[in-house]
Amino acid sequence: MSCFLILQTPITYDALMKMDCLEMAINESMRLLPTAPRLERVCKKTVELNGVTIPKDTLVGIPTYVLCPFCALPQFFSLHPECKSEMNQYAFMPFGLGPRNCIGMRFAQMIMKLLVVKLLQNFSMETCKETQVGTFHQYIVH
Numbered sequence: 117m118s119c120f121l122i123l124q125t126p127i128t129y130d131a132l133m134k135m136d137c138l139e140m141a142i143n144e145s146m147r148l149l150p151t152a153p154r155l156e157r158v159c160k161k162t163v164e165l166n167g168v169t170i171p172k173d174t175l176v177g178i179p180t181y182v183l184c185p186f187c188a189l190p191q192f193f194s195l196h197p198e199c200k201s202e203m204n205q206y207a208f209m210p211f212g213l214g215p216r217n218c219i220g221m222r223f224a225q226m227i228m229k230l231l232v233v234k235l236l237q238n239f240s241m242e243t244c245k246e247t248q249v250g251t252f253h254q255y256i257v258h
């Protein structure tokens with residue numbers, strides 16, 4: 117990525133797709149602060165899951181906000197994107213999952229990468245005295 121920052125070159129789609137570290141950083145942001153903190157599904161027929169009966173027409177809330185920070189494997193986000201298959205896909209679903217997942221996922225991922233690259237090409241960033249440095253868990257405890 118650094119050559120793009122120095123040369124101020126136009127960014128191509130292929131170049132963005134190769135920015136694995138940037139993708140990991142974006143994933144980590146979405147893991148800690150998911151844009152959609154809760155997904156919902158309506159149960160089409162009565163089912164029993166692990167001893168719990170969910171009647172037909174029940175609105176089931178899926179708390180991704182809770183699942184992401186606490187259940188996802190922290191080491192996943194330090195792995196290369198090719199290793200994603202090792203992770204339980206239900207532990208990290210910033211764009212939902214299944215037939216009604218986000219249709220704009222790939223577009224959104226590309227734009228988020230492009231935005232960060234453009235920001236870094238045009239500005240230099242540094243922390244200030246108000247910058248909070250710490251873990252997500254510290255923030256929610258306070």
Ligand code: HEM
Nearest residue numbers: 151152155156210211212213216217218219220221223224
């Ligand atoms: C960071 C950006 C975005 C995030 C985090 C996000 C997240 C989500 C989530 C969590 C859902 C619900 C999925 C589910 O219930 O399983 C969703 C649905 C949807 N998203 Fe996104 N989204 C993003 C950007 C976009 C963009 C850019 C578009 C369109 C260009 C888009 C279009 C849609 C549509 C149409 C649905 C409804 C799909 C359906 O009900 O079948 N999203 N999105």
